[in-house]
Amino acid sequence: MPSFPFSTLRPIQRLLPALGLFTALMGSAVLAETKGNTILLINPNSNQTATQSMTELAAEAAGEDVTVLGKSNSQAPALLTTPQDMIDAVSGVVAIGQAAAEDPAIGAIIVAAFSDPGLEELRNAVDLPVFGIGEEVFHEAARDGRDFSIVTVTPNEDLIESFRQKAASLGYEAQYRGTRVTEGDPNELVQSPEKLDAALAKVFQVAVEQDNAQAVIMGGGPLSASALRLQPDFEVPLVVAVNAAARAAAAAIAAQD
Numbered sequence: 001m002p003s004f005p006f007s008t009l010r011p012i013q014r015l016l017p018a019l020g021l022f023t024a025l026m027g028s029a030v031l032a033e034t035k036g037n038t039i040l041l042i043n044p045n046s047n048q049t050a051t052q053s054m055t056e057l058a059a060e061a062a063g064e065d066v067t068v069l070g071k072s073n074s075q076a077p078a079l080l081t082t083p084q085d086m087i088d089a090v091s092g093v094v095a096i097g098q099a100a101a102e103d104p105a106i107g108a109i110i111v112a113a114f115s116d117p118g119l120e121e122l123r124n125a126v127d128l129p130v131f132g133i134g135e136e137v138f139h140e141a142a143r144d145g146r147d148f149s150i151v152t153v154t155p156n157e158d159l160i161e162s163f164r165q166k167a168a169s170l171g172y173e174a175q176y177r178g179t180r181v182t183e184g185d186p187n188e189l190v191q192s193p194e195k196l197d198a199a200l201a202k203v204f205q206v207a208v209e210q211d212n213a214q215a216v217i218m219g220g221g222p223l224s225a226s227a228l229r230l231q232p233d234f235e236v237p238l239v240v241a242v243n244a245a246a247r248a249a250a251a252a253i254a255a256q257d
Helices: 006-034 049-064 082-099 119-125 133-141 157-169 193-209 223-233 241-256
Strands: 038-043 067-072 106-111 128-132 148-152 178-182 214-220
Touching: 006 148, 006 178, 006 241, 038 049, 038 148, 038 241, 049 067, 049 223, 067 193, 082 106, 082 119, 106 119, 106 241, 119 128, 128 133, 128 223, 133 157, 133 214, 148 193, 193 214, 193 223, 214 223, 214 241, 223 241
Parallel strands: 038 067, 038 106, 106 128, 148 178, 148 214
Antiparallel strands: none
């Protein structure tokens, strides 16, 4: 092993603390660039295909400065169709969100079901901005005073009434023109993009022609991809809930930088 005179090592020894500080600063800079730049999208149901689709849509809407990760609520059914389903999903949503909040890379969370199950509970449980796709899409659809309708595949009357109540709670009751529901079994429709698109196109047309809607909300996160496929056939904007929440979450992260 070669040896070096002590006089040669002395300057190197003097440099070591500076090198250590430089390395630490560089490491901190790298962490600062990535810390908090990830959005977690929580699907309150257990449909992994829907989770992947919504995550991809959110990533495109949020832009290249953030990353979007998706997580399904494995304890819930594949489609939430009743108010009780929404209530039952809350604990899973909150548990996923609390676990994610421990990761410093997470900068915002999206609850990706139209009725926003667990939204308020999760906001109270974590110190991060949390967005519900239902809440955000109402804001976007009602922008500039537009009248809007909702289309959905879930015929539950209590659930539909909750949509009206949400519009009222957000100050948009006068602009809310009602909800139109597709024909057929919603569980079967969401398994077939072709059948889903055809069923939704019919009620979109009704919302525009009979309700005089100036914007139409897609009432359900798993239905978002269908809205994007159908938009070229309609002049009235089909407002996608996942995209609205993703833009809001990305803006919140940018504001923190």
